[in-house]
Amino acid sequence: MRVERQRLRFWFQAGFFILFVLAPPLDLFRFDLNLNHFFFLGMHWTLGLDALIAGEISGLEAGFNILIRGFVPLLLIGGGLIWIALRYGRLYCGWLCPHFSVVETINRLMFRASGKQSIWEKSLQPELQPDGEVIKPEKKFWPLTWLAALGFAFLWAVVLLTYMLPPTEIYHNLWHGSLTPNQARFIGVATLLLFIEFMFARHLFCRFGCAIGLFQSLAWMANDRGMVVGFDRNRARLCGDCNNACDNICPMRLKPRTIKRRMFTCTECAQCISACEQVQAPQRQKTLLHWVTDEAAIQVATGRPATSEVGASDNDLQEVS
Numbered sequence: 001m002r003v004e005r006q007r008l009r010f011w012f013q014a015g016f017f018i019l020f021v022l023a024p025p026l027d028l029f030r031f032d033l034n035l036n037h038f039f040f041l042g043m044h045w046t047l048g049l050d051a052l053i054a055g056e057i058s059g060l061e062a063g064f065n066i067l068i069r070g071f072v073p074l075l076l077i078g079g080g081l082i083w084i085a086l087r088y089g090r091l092y093c094g095w096l097c098p099h100f101s102v103v104e105t106i107n108r109l110m111f112r113a114s115g116k117q118s119i120w121e122k123s124l125q126p127e128l129q130p131d132g133e134v135i136k137p138e139k140k141f142w143p144l145t146w147l148a149a150l151g152f153a154f155l156w157a158v159v160l161l162t163y164m165l166p167p168t169e170i171y172h173n174l175w176h177g178s179l180t181p182n183q184a185r186f187i188g189v190a191t192l193l194l195f196i197e198f199m200f201a202r203h204l205f206c207r208f209g210c211a212i213g214l215f216q217s218l219a220w221m222a223n224d225r226g227m228v229v230g231f232d233r234n235r236a237r238l239c240g241d242c243n244n245a246c247d248n249i250c251p252m253r254l255k256p257r258t259i260k261r262r263m264f265t266c267t268e269c270a271q272c273i274s275a276c277e278q279v280q281a282p283q284r285q286k287t288l289l290h291w292v293t294d295e296a297a298i299q300v301a302t303g304r305p306a307t308s309e310v311g312a313s314d315n316d317l318q319e320v321s
Contacts, residue, residue, distance in 0.1 A: 006274050009095055016096040021155070024162035025171070033164050045069060085216035088227045093206070093213050094267030102152045103202045104251050104269075109148055113141035118203060118253060126243040130275035132282075149198040150191070157190035203253055207265045217264050224260075224301035229272060230292035231257040231300075238288060242279050246272035246289060256289055259303040 024030040027039040038045035048057060048065035057065075084091055093100050107117040115124035115137035127134050161183065162170050173179045179187070197205055206213055220226050239257075246256045249271045254263050256272040270291065277287040292300065 005270055009269065012095045013098075013101045017098045017101050020098040021159050024159070025167040030163045030167070032166065034166065081212070082215065082219045085219040086223045086226060088268060089220040090213055090216040090265070090267045092216065093210075094269035097213075097267075099202075099210070100206065100251075100267060100269075102156075102198060103206060105152070106145065106149055106198055106202060107251050109141055109145040111135070112138060113145050117251070119200065121253070125248045126245075128243060130245040130249065130278040132278075146199070150195050153191045153194035153198055154187070156194050157187045160190060161186055206252060206267075213265070213267075221261065221264060224298045225294050226297060227268065227291050227293050228260050228297050228300045229256045229263065229266065229268075229270075230290050230296055232288045232290070235285075235288055238280065238283070238285055241283075242276075245275040245279050249275040260297075260301040 019028075022028070027042045029041075030039050031037070032039060035044075037047075046065075047070055048062050081092065110119070111117050111125065112135065115127070117125070124137070127136055129135055158170065158174065165183070170179075170183065173183060174187075201209075208214070247254075250256065251269060251271065252265050252267060254266055256263065256266075268291075273287060273289045273291065276289045280287055
């Protein structure tokens, strides 16, 4: 089931990444600096200020437009994201975010090249994987790692530019090698900065540099009953035969068997849960890690055992299906 969940997560990530790239050319969502307004689902999304200046609408109508077309969408999107984060944590990051998809891809390639998911880690990770496969570091993967980081950086730079200028113009100029100086400058500088970030600071950006991720984490931490990875401490002895697979697999380099505040930047990707299930499967044991909510989640948040008043114990962690 956990492996199926990871496969489902992959398709969610792939689909959203494709949407991220195609949204500007399809006019699903972008801001046109030339026209100075948004496009949304193929429509010109304006606040109606030009019509007000031209005297075509009244001040009351303009105020209504600003409210409906400006503040309401912001409240719906921002409020919806915070509500989801309050209940389920950084679910957007782990299941949809196109940046996190790149982070995981570079992590895997760097692990194949160096035996570490980050160049800043001091020790090599175990070669034995949760599914029993042995992966030895091979330097031949370094060129692929660098090329992947550079390729993603260039793609991101171009896509970001299409969110601000007409996509047809950008792709036409790019294909024919006729970018304007400003367009070429933007793509060049953005590619360089993104390449540095993807290679050397991708985890730091997700933890501390991403405003969307940070606000999700803050909302999640405010709700002790929100979904979190819980650890069955009563069966902790089973971890003795494991090489800390759940710690090693985490793309954010966290330790899932600890309290919630030490997992502040958890993206709910559930890779630690999948790893634990794979390790325990040969012994016909259930995973020691689960998504938990409510009373069981309070244990993870506070670090204290559940009392009889709460009615939850480590033996009956409430798993989220």
